[in-house]
Amino acid sequence: MVEAASVLVGQGEAAESGGPAVVGPDPVQITLTVNGVARTIEVEPRMTLAEALRGLLGLTGTKISCGRGACSACTVWLDGATVCSCMMLAIDVGTRSVTTIEGLATGGRLHPVQAAFIEHDALQCAFCTPGIVMSCAALLERTPDPTAEDVQRAIAGHLCRCGTYPHVVAATLAAAKARKA
Amino acid sequence: MAADKTTRSETFPSGIASVGLGEVEREVPLDDPPPLPPNAGLAVIGKSVPRQNGRAKVTGATRFTVDVTLPGMLHGRILRSSLPHARVRALDLSAVARHPGIRAVLPVARPEDPVAALVRYIGAPVAAVAAVSQSAAEEAMRLIHVDYERLPFVADMDKAREPAAPLVHDAASAPQGSASGFPAPRGLPLNGNVRGPASDSRGDAAKGFAEADIVVEGEYRTQVQMHCCSEPHAIVADWRADGVTVYMSTQFTAGVRHELAETFGLKLSRVRVIVDGMGGGFGSKSTLGAYGRIAVALSRQAQAPVRLVLDREEEQMDSGNRPGTWQRLRIGARRDGSLTAISLLSYGTAGVALGAGVGNMAQALYACPNFTGAQHDVFINAGPGCAMRAPGNVPGAWGLEQAIDELAERLAIDPLVLRDRIDPSAVRREERRIGAERIGWQKRHAPGADPGPVKRGLGVAQSLWAANVQTNSACEVRVMRDGSVEVLSSVQDIGTGIGTVMAQTVAEVLGLRPEDIALRIGDTEYPAGSPSYGSRTTASITPAARVAAWRVLQSLLREAALALNAAPGDLIARDGRILVRDEPGRSMGFGEAAARLRTDRISAVAARGDDYGGFRRRMEDAALAQQDLGGVQFAEAAVDTETGIVRVERVVAVQDCGRPMNPLQIESQVHGGVVMGLSYALFEERILDQHTGRMVNPNLEQYKLAGAGETPAIEVVLLENYQGQSATDAYGMAEPATISTAPAIANAVYNAIGVRLRSLPMTPAAILAALGKIPARS
Ligand code: FES
Ligand code: FES
Numbered sequence: 001m002v003e004a005a006s007v008l009v010g011q012g013e014a015a016e017s018g019g020p021a022v023v024g025p026d027p028v029q030i031t032l033t034v035n036g037v038a039r040t041i042e043v044e045p046r047m048t049l050a051e052a053l054r055g056l057l058g059l060t061g062t063k064i065s066c067g068r069g070a071c072s073a074c075t076v077w078l079d080g081a082t083v084c085s086c087m088m089l090a091i092d093v094g095t096r097s098v099t100t101i102e103g104l105a106t107g108g109r110l111h112p113v114q115a116a117f118i119e120h121d122a123l124q125c126a127f128c129t130p131g132i133v134m135s136c137a138a139l140l141e142r143t144p145d146p147t148a149e150d151v152q153r154a155i156a157g158h159l160c161r162c163g164t165y166p167h168v169v170a171a172t173l174a175a176a177k178a179r180k181a
Numbered sequence: 182m183a184a185d186k187t188t189r190s191e192t193f194p195s196g197i198a199s200v201g202l203g204e205v206e207r208e209v210p211l212d213d214p215p216p217l218p219p220n221a222g223l224a225v226i227g228k229s230v231p232r233q234n235g236r237a238k239v240t241g242a243t244r245f246t247v248d249v250t251l252p253g254m255l256h257g258r259i260l261r262s263s264l265p266h267a268r269v270r271a272l273d274l275s276a277v278a279r280h281p282g283i284r285a286v287l288p289v290a291r292p293e294d295p296v297a298a299l300v301r302y303i304g305a306p307v308a309a310v311a312a313v314s315q316s317a318a319e320e321a322m323r324l325i326h327v328d329y330e331r332l333p334f335v336a337d338m339d340k341a342r343e344p345a346a347p348l349v350h351d352a353a354s355a356p357q358g359s360a361s362g363f364p365a366p367r368g369l370p371l372n373g374n375v376r377g378p379a380s381d382s383r384g385d386a387a388k389g390f391a392e393a394d395i396v397v398e399g400e401y402r403t404q405v406q407m408h409c410c411s412e413p414h415a416i417v418a419d420w421r422a423d424g425v426t427v428y429m430s431t432q433f434t435a436g437v438r439h440e441l442a443e444t445f446g447l448k449l450s451r452v453r454v455i456v457d458g459m460g461g462g463f464g465s466k467s468t469l470g471a472y473g474r475i476a477v478a479l480s481r482q483a484q485a486p487v488r489l490v491l492d493r494e495e496e497q498m499d500s501g502n503r504p505g506t507w508q509r510l511r512i513g514a515r516r517d518g519s520l521t522a523i524s525l526l527s528y529g530t531a532g533v534a535l536g537a538g539v540g541n542m543a544q545a546l547y548a549c550p551n552f553t554g555a556q557h558d559v560f561i562n563a564g565p566g567c568a569m570r571a572p573g574n575v576p577g578a579w580g581l582e583q584a585i586d587e588l589a590e591r592l593a594i595d596p597l598v599l600r601d602r603i604d605p606s607a608v609r610r611e612e613r614r615i616g617a618e619r620i621g622w623q624k625r626h627a628p629g630a631d632p633g634p635v636k637r638g639l640g641v642a643q644s645l646w647a648a649n650v651q652t653n654s655a656c657e658v659r660v661m662r663d664g665s666v667e668v669l670s671s672v673q674d675i676g677t678g679i680g681t682v683m684a685q686t687v688a689e690v691l692g693l694r695p696e697d698i699a700l701r702i703g704d705t706e707y708p709a710g711s712p713s714y715g716s717r718t719t720a721s722i723t724p725a726a727r728v729a730a731w732r733v734l735q736s737l738l739r740e741a742a743l744a745l746n747a748a749p750g751d752l753i754a755r756d757g758r759i760l761v762r763d764e765p766g767r768s769m770g771f772g773e774a775a776a777r778l779r780t781d782r783i784s785a786v787a788a789r790g791d792d793y794g795g796f797r798r799r800m801e802d803a804a805l806a807q808q809d810l811g812g813v814q815f816a817e818a819a820v821d822t823e824t825g826i827v828r829v830e831r832v833v834a835v836q837d838c839g840r841p842m843n844p845l846q847i848e849s850q851v852h853g854g855v856v857m858g859l860s861y862a863l864f865e866e867r868i869l870d871q872h873t874g875r876m877v878n879p880n881l882e883q884y885k886l887a888g889a890g891e892t893p894a895i896e897v898v899l900l901e902n903y904q905g906q907s908a909t910d911a912y913g914m915a916e917p918a919t920i921s922t923a924p925a926i927a928n929a930v931y932n933a934i935g936v937r938l939r940s941l942p943m944t945p946a947a948i949l950a951a952l953g954k955i956p957a958r959s
Contacts, residue, residue, distance in 0.1 A: 044316075060248035061241015063460075065411045066493045070881040073411060101241035110239065118235035121845045124853060125676030126238035127411035127460030133239055152889040159881060161411050161461050162676050163856030165889040167849060 023091065030091055034059065035103025043090045050074040050085035053100060061101035061130045071159040075131035076100045082138045101130035104137060112175040113137045120171035124162035132158050136172040146176055187211055193793075193905025194219050197611050205905045207793035214690065214731035214908055220840065220901060224755075225689045226909070227901075229845030233681045233700055234674065238458070245458035246415040246430040247490055254417065255284050255311040257479050257489035258318035259472065260325050261499065262290075262300035262307050265562040265874025266334035266347065269298050269307065273326035277310060280324055282317030285483035286310050287475060290327075296354050299332075301533045302564050303875050304498030306471055311479040311487045334562040336874040338505060338530040341374040341561045349374050349533060349560035356535045361800045364536025364568065365558055375528070376535065377557035381544055389522025389551030393513025397588045401510065401580035402940040405530075405867040406503035407496075407884060408569055412460020414500050415490040416473050420480040424451030429473065432462040433712035434671045435653075438705045440469040445477065456703040459675045463857075464568035465501035466675075467714050472500075497879035501567030502867060504529045504537030506576040510584045518594050518602045520549035527556045529576070531566025540573025542581040545809075546645045547603040562874050568714065570857060571916035574646060575923070579941065582642035582924035586931065590628070596641055596928070597622065608902055609643055612813040612835035615898050616641070619833045620815040629935030634823045637830075640928025644812040644920030648839070648912045651711035651721040652789050653802035658687055658729040659784040660737055664772030666691060668730075669701040672710025672722050677915065678846040679718050683726045685842060686909060690730035692754030693771060708786050716810065716913025717803070719842060724908035725789045731908075732785035741774040792906040806906060812836040812917040814855070816893075818929035822952055825945030829859055829893040829926055837900040839912035848897045851918040855895050858922025860887035866942050 024045035031040045034057060041056045050067075053059040053076070065073035067086050074086040077099035104111045113136045116122070123129040132155055139146055139154040146154070151172045155165070188208040193216040195205035202219060209216075220227025237243040269290040278286050289306040291297040300307060308325050312318035333347035340346055350356075355376065358367040362379075369377050390396060410430075417428040424447065431437050434454040441452045459466075476489035491500060506529035513522040525544075529537025538556040569575075589596040597613050604610065616622075625639040656670040668687050674680045684698035691698075701707055711721035734754060741759040742749040745767055753762050760768035796804040817831040834851050841847050864885035868877050878884040903910055923941065931937045936951045950957040 046316075054248075059241075060244070063245075063411075064247070065413070065460075066881045068493070068880070068882075071411070101239075105240055110236070114236075114239040117239045118231050121229075121232065121235075121678075121849045123232070123235065123238050124678075124849055125411060125459060125461040126243060127245060127458070129238055130241045152892075155889045157888075159409075159411070159886050159888065161409050161463070161853075161857070161886070162849075163853035163892070164849065165856065165892040166852050166895055169889070 028091065032090065032093055033097040035099060045089065045091050047090050048086050049076070049088045049090045049093055049098070052090035053085060059100050059102050063127055063130060065127065072135065072157040073128050073131045075134045077134060077138060080138065080141060082135050101134060104133065111137055112178045113140065113172060116171040116175035116178065120167045120174060122164050122167040122171035124164055128158060128160045132160065132168055136168065136175070139172065140176055140179060144176060144179065146172065148173060191216050194903045195905055196903060197608060198901035199615070200611055202903065207905045209793050210790060212732060213728055213790065216905065217909060219903060223689060225685045225695055226842055227840065227844070230681055230685055230695045230843055232678045232846070233684055233696065243458035245412055245460055246417060246428050246456060247412060249417045249428045249488070251417060251419060251486040254486040254488055255313060255483055256315045256318045257309060257311045257476050257487045258322060259306045259475060259495070260308045260322050261495065262303055262305040264300065264329055264331060265303050265336060266332040267300050267329040268332060269300060269327060270330050271328040272308060274308060276326070277321045277324040280317065280321050282313045283321055284311050284313065284485060285479045287478055287482065289475065299354065301349055302562050304495065304564055306475065309475045309479060311483045334874050335374070336562055336869045336871055338507065338528065338559045338561055341530070341559050342528065344373060346374055349562055358535055364572065365538065374560040375557050376560070378555035379538060380555050382553040384551035386522045386524050386551045386553040390511070390513045393521045394516045395588070395591050396511060396513045397584055397591060398509070398511045399580070399584055399587065399939055401508050401583065403506045403576040403579050404865070404941050405505040406569065406861050406865050407867055408463045408465040408501055409881065409884070409886060410461035410463060410465060413491045413493065413496050414466060414470065414472055416476045417486055417488045418476040418480040419486040420477060420484070424453070425477060426453045426455065427477065428455050430459055430466055431456055432466045432673065432675055432714050434673050434703060434705050435709040436467070436712055437469050437473070441477065444469070444474055452705070454705045456673050459673055462675050462713070463570045464572065464714055467568060467712065493881060494879045497884060498876055499564045501569065502564060503569035503572065503575065504531040504566040506537060506539050508539050508576070508580045510543060510580045512584050512588055514588055514592065516592065518592055518599045520547055520603055522551040523549050525554040528559050530559045530561050532561055532563035534565035534567065536566055536568070536572065538573050539580065540577035542574050542577035542645055546581060546643065548605050563869055570854070571646060571920045574644065574920050575861070578642060578644060578920045578924050579927070582921065583927055583937065583939065586640070586928045587937065600643065604643070606811055608837050608900060609811040609813055611900060612811060612837065616813050616815045616833045616835040619896055619898065620817060620831065622815070625932065628932050631933065635819055635821050636933040637817065637819050638929040638931065638933030639815065639817050640925045640930070640932055641813065641815050642921035642924035642928060644917045646716060646810045646917040646920060648720065648806035648808055648810050649715040649717035650789065650792065650796070650804045650806055651717050651802060652791070652804055653709060654711035654721040654725055655708035655786055655788040656683065656710065656722055656725040656729050657708050657784055657786040658726065658733045659782050660733055660775055661782045662775055662778045664775040665699065666693065666697060667699045667701055668726060669707040670710035670722060671703065671705045671707050672718060673703040673713055675713045677713065677718065677850060678843065679713070679722065681846065682719060682723060682842045686723045686726040687730040690727055690734055690754070691771065692756055692758065716916040718913065720806070720907070720912045721789050723842060723911050725787045727908040728787035728790070729785045732787060733783055736783050737774055740777040741769060744769060744774070744777060794906060806912065808904060810837060810912060810917045812921060814921040814925045816925040816929040818926055818933055820930055820933040820948060822934060825948035827863055827930060827943055827948060831894045832922065833896045833898070834918065835898040835900065836914060836918055837902045838914040839902055839904065840910040841899045841901060842909070842911050844899055847899060847914050850914050851897045852895055854915065854918025855922050856887055856892055858919040859891065859893070859926065861941065862923035862926045863887070863942055863944070
């Protein structure tokens with residue numbers, strides 16, 4: 001827990017004294033780029049990115065299940081890389097662009113991973129599903145032609161109490177194939 | 182036909198499809214639909230239709246209870262006991278009431294009441310607030326002053342059984358059980374912390390053991406397992422002058438409505454319960470619960486909507502669990518394997534609650550003339566247990582299916598051959614045959630026969646579960662003048678895809694596609710549907726859906742008959758058209774027929790009728806079908822005898838649920854059952870600190886769950902088992918799919934290393950201790 005609860009604002013905003021700028025406890029204004037759109041919000045410095053997305057931006061597709069980095073339900077992309085949004089403060093996002101589950105389908109067209117999840121029934125209660133979809137879609141960006149083991153590794157941090165793992169693997173492999181076709 | 186005859190005789194397909202189908206005659210109500218052919222002859226039912234709400238779920242659009250926000254909504258928070266057993270001498274809520282963000286304050290423990298002054302486990306609710314923000318509610322927790330008088334406590338089942346153990350309950354506070362016997366029968370004696378026995382016997386066990394050539398005896402233990410629903414327990418309560426609306430992550434909207442009406446003295450018509458997305462329950466979201474009552478009381482006091490969502494620590498301490506158990510099983514058999522006697526003694530603990538029995542596996546799975554059983558609940562100062570996916574039979578199978586494996590070895594009979602001799606179920610016989618072939622049973626070797634440090638083994642175990650039906654379960658089907666169709670019921674989709682199955686059922690009757698049917702479910706404004714527990718949803722709601730669709734179709738056919746100049750009885754609905762049965766050229770579109778309706782919409786409501794041929798047993802709103810559900814699972818495991826790590830490489834699950842309605846969705850559910858069973862077998866365990874009564878792993882990082890990396894290759898085979906018992910002949914799957922996983926793995930581990938593990942979970946330390954490589958954990 002060494003890095004937790006830092007109150008650094010963005011990059012390069014160190015105070016004159018050489019220490020980091022101290023903000024809070026009152027809300028501060030920040031601008032987040034979420035799904036390609038700049039959104040300016042007032043956040044308490046202690047607010048996590050997950051809370052800001054859900055509570056302030058109404059993007060409730062991102063789920064909070066454990067709230068402390070153990071389940072990956074809250075997975076979003078920061079500049080295309082997956083992060084647990086419950087483990088990051090909103091004020092630490094800075095200029096990096098955030099992609100959430102709501103931003104994955106483009107122009108009403110499902111991402112191939114989303115389409116394959118439906119076809120292969122890779123979801124049951126689906127509370128974990130947005131996070132898993134984000135991880136599997138990110139995998140295909142890094143590794144367009146994954147093996148089953150690659151998919152298992154990509155979702156190793158996700159907990160799915162409904163046990164969708166086998167269908168998640170099948171769906172992601174099928175999505176990789178569909179993208180190449 | 183006599184004028185007063187209310188039934189007609191019909192011939193139904195009967196038997197197991199892969200074995201060969203016969204026929205069975207049944208009396209069915211006059212206005213029930215004709216028998217449904219086997220799946221091979223159907224257009225939509227029995228097909229792997231994709232989930233209707235799949236798109237909403239993969240795009241994050243599904244609204245779960247935790248996503249509900251209402252104007253003016255407040256945030257609730259519960260202060261919980263920090264002591265395992267204490268009397269609340271005083272509860273000072275004056276400071277918190279002055280906090281500017283607080284809108285309601287509710288005492289839960291009541292110092293003036295001799296029973297309600299006591300808290301009996303860490304995490305028990307003491308007081309609650311509703312505040313303008315979640316952070317204000319958190320701050321308020323520090324402003325509540327509780328004066329506790331510490332009382333002696335006991336957090337271990339074995340210690341709680343000792344005569345001098347501190348008492349968890351007295352006669353006034355001890356839970357009473359229920360008439361149905363679930364989770365425990367009413368009226369059993371309480372001695373110290375031990376309640377019971379719940380006794381059961383047939384024949385003469387002593388005589389049976391005397392006749393036995395061989396007796397196996399063993400003690401088996403299971404740990405406490407947590408539900409770990411992905412979506413926490415959550416409610417948004419909106420109390421208004423004219424009634425209350427509750428959004429709740431629940432397995433039973435209609436049941437919660439009843440509880441609310443009773444608790445708050447309201448008419449049912451003034452209570453509405455709604456759930457859309459529901460992030461897993463597994464038994465723990467079956468009732469309103471203390472947190473639900475608290476949220477509604479806070480909303481009533483604040484005159485504003487209140488959102489209450491448990492955090493993960495609260496989930497682990499106070500949202501239910503699968504009780505831990507200990508059982509001693511003795512089984513007597515003759516040399517040919519026939520059983521002469523079984524005796525079962527069990528003690529289990531559901532903390533401060535009841536329901537820690539080991540089910541009916543030992544009494545009912547195998548043919549045995551003599552049985553004696555005594556099951557006990559033991560109270561300890563720990564969070565209450567509740568139903569969890571196949572309560573009772575999961576720990577029951579852990580003991581029985583290992584004992585049978587041991588018996589087979591002692592008799593030098595193959596475990597499958599032994600079961601062929603003593604298991605009367607034709608369904609499981611076929612399941613064993615199929616499973617043995619798939620897993621490659623013939624390659625199974627003698628226990629511990631692999632030469633290297635990593636040893637492989639094969640194991641098998643069976644399951645038994647009642648085919649439950651909710652008779653208080655109804656459904657409405659509407660046809661609009663523009664040809665659109667809706668199906669409505671308060672039944673909820675907790676992840677099983679029941680809505681899609683209802684749409685399939687209605688589409689099959691109306692000759693439409695499932696995606697043509699609009700679903701309106703999860704809201705008590707619609708006809709009261711079944712709960713989603715006890716593996717009963719499909720069995721309870723699909724016959725109602727088919728009957729309602731059939732009846733509404735008859736009204737539509739009357740209109741179409743006029744247009745087609747035919748008798749209504751000669752018309753059928755198929756491929757989006759209404760056509761004359763023997764003259765398919767004479768037809769009209771479904772929409773054209775609907776356009777002729779006199780009113781904008783027609784509708785029929787149907788309830789779940791009795792099973793054709795009758796139920797085995799009725800219990801108020803529920804019933805048991807004549808047959809049980811089965812299922813046989815095979816596991817292949819590799820045990821590293823140097824590290825103690827068990828890897829389950831393959832599971833073959835052969836299951837039955839009557840008529841499979843949507844094989845792909847059922848396969849998903851079986852995966853879930855196997856993964857949960859494997860996780861129970863190898864990883865999960867609530868650990869209580871004996872010195873403080875506190876759970877030391879109340880989270881999801883130290884409470885270990887199986888993930889994708891631990892999930893084996895799972896092959897699912899579904900039997901089609903027809904019995905002509907209802908309009909769909911469909912039964913449930915959720916629970917049977919998890920019962921046999923852990924003992925199948927244990928039997929595979931035994932086959933791998935030649936040492937039997939009788940306690941769960943089978944951690945690396947437990948394996949190494951069993952192998953004598955490290956000292957056993959005390
Ligand atoms: S909610 Fe973020 S990891 Fe669990
Ligand atoms: S689908 Fe329910 S937790 Fe994953």
